Amino acid sequence: MKNANPFIIVGQGLAGTILAHHFLEAGISFEIWDSPQTHFNSSQAAGGIFNPVTGRKLEQTWLADELFTYLFEFYPRLEKTLGSRFFFPMPLFRPFANEEMKDWLIARKGDIHHDYLRWDSDGVWVEKAGWVDVATLLLMSRAYFSSLDLLKESEYTGSQAIFCEGFHGQQNPLWSCLPFLPAKGELMEIASNEPSEEFILNKNGFLLPLGSHQFKVGATYGWQEFTNETTPEALEELTKKLASMGCTEFELVVQKTGIRPATQDRRPFVGFHPLFEAGIFNGFGSKGVSLSPYFAKQWTDEILTNSSVHPEASIRRFYHLFSV
Ligand SMILES: Cc1cc2nc3c(=O)[nH]c(=O)nc-3n(C[C@H](O)[C@H](O)[C@H](O)COP(=O)(O)OP(=O)(O)OC[C@H]3O[C@@H](n4cnc5c(N)ncnc54)[C@H](O)[C@@H]3O)c2cc1C
Numbered sequence: 001m002k003n004a005n006p007f008i009i010v011g012q013g014l015a016g017t018i019l020a021h022h023f024l025e026a027g028i029s030f031e032i033w034d035s036p037q038t039h040f041n042s043s044q045a046a047g048g049i050f051n052p053v054t055g056r057k058l059e060q061t062w063l064a065d066e067l068f069t070y071l072f073e074f075y076p077r078l079e080k081t082l083g084s085r086f087f088f089p090m091p092l093f094r095p096f097a098n099e100e101m102k103d104w105l106i107a108r109k110g111d112i113h114h115d116y117l118r119w120d121s122d123g124v125w126v127e128k129a130g131w132v133d134v135a136t137l138l139l140m141s142r143a144y145f146s147s148l149d150l151l152k153e154s155e156y157t158g159s160q161a162i163f164c165e166g167f168h169g170q171q172n173p174l175w176s177c178l179p180f181l182p183a184k185g186e187l188m189e190i191a192s193n194e195p196s197e198e199f200i201l202n203k204n205g206f207l208l209p210l211g212s213h214q215f216k217v218g219a220t221y222g223w224q225e226f227t228n229e230t231t232p233e234a235l236e237e238l239t240k241k242l243a244s245m246g247c248t249e250f251e252l253v254v255q256k257t258g259i260r261p262a263t264q265d266r267r268p269f270v271g272f273h274p275l276f277e278a279g280i281f282n283g284f285g286s287k288g289v290s291l292s293p294y295f296a297k298q299w300t301d302e303i304l305t306n307s308s309v310h311p312e313a314s315i316r317r318f319y320h321l322f323s324v
Contacts, residue, residue, distance in 0.1 A: 006030045008161035012151070014043040014134055014288045016164030017141045019281050021078060022296040026304060032145055035155035040228050042166050043138060043288065045258030047187055047208055047218045048131040049200065050290040051092055052116045058105065058124060060114055067294045068128050074293040075132060082140040091199040092129035095122050129200060131208055132289045162279035167226070167259040169282045174273060177321045179264035180283070184226055186234035186257045187218030192250035205241035214253065217242050230255040260286050270295050271315035274322050280315055
């Protein structure tokens with residue numbers, strides 16, 4: 001498989017698109033297949049946020065230094081290639097949840113503090129955050145791949161390919177033994193004059209300014225039902241989140257849904273099948289924007305040189321689950 005020529009990449013969501021751009025840059029030949037008519041596309045629903053800080057204790061995300069250094073190089077380079085803007089670094093503010101949490105965090109400030117945090121009286125500012133307009137990135141990439149005659153707008157039903165199928169990966173018999181843990185998510189796009197347009201607000205959800213008084217509000221998490229339908233329950237939950245972020249007057253523009261291709265150990269699946277001529281680039285969960293560029297680069301390097309994908313992301317950690 002390592003010498004397949006050209007590779008077939010299945011799926012032009014964020015994962016397949018980012019991998020394809022790395023193959024192009026490295027001179028690895030491929031064609032990319034995509035079938036949005038028959039398959040879900042989580043990337044179209046994504047908030048697109050990248051944020052190096054996570055959890056109540058304001059910790060750095062896994063591999064934050066490596067991931068964020070690389071994504072700040074990669075997306076601007078891709079903007080130039082595609083002649084389009086979709087990378088928007090932007091301050092992100094996390095207010096303290098309440099007085100108790102504020103006192104708790106400030107008492108531990110010495111242990112918690114790292115380079116991505118700037119402390120304020122009401123919360124913390126997160127450095128190196130922002131958002132990617134994923135829909136634009138995918139649209140421009142689609143046109144670009146098409147102009148190079150690399151795009152097949154069709155379902156792929158074979159088995160010799162690199163599969164970037166998102167949620168559908170777990171239905172593929174080649175990969176169904178892997179510990180996927182998909183999570184349905186919904187968000188809404190709104191118009192409002194109330195929130196600030198200067199920063200992303202992150203408080204039990206996010207409020208992301210898109211410009212011209214338009215915002216994305218997200219997101220819900222569900223593990224029970226995996227249709228591609230929006231629900232009134234999610235609309236109600238998002239409306240409550242929005243109110244808790246101080247916005248009550250708004251007009252709903254659109255409600256979106258997608259299924260995050262998450263995994264039980266919260267790490268991606270990257271690499272070749274141990275038994276068949278196939279590969280996988282999947283499992284990016286709720287962090288596709290920040291994880292996929294770094295691991296596309298690592299895998300491309302592994303294919304071309306003797307380097308290896310990080311062991312916590314490499315599919316090799318699950319080789320014992322595959323059998324003939
Ligand atoms: C509500 C919501 C909010 C989110 N917010 C963020 C966020 O703020 N930041 C962030 O980083 N991530 C976010 N995510 C997660 C993000 O969407 C995912 O990490 C990422 O988009 C996954 O991309 P993917 O390419 O793996 O999957 P997908 O986007 O689902 O793409 C899979 C593609 O494969 C195609 N396909 C599948 N099987 C076949 C086949 N057999 N033949 C042809 N084509 C096929 C499908 O048509 C689709 O285009 C969010 C997700 C949701 C649902």
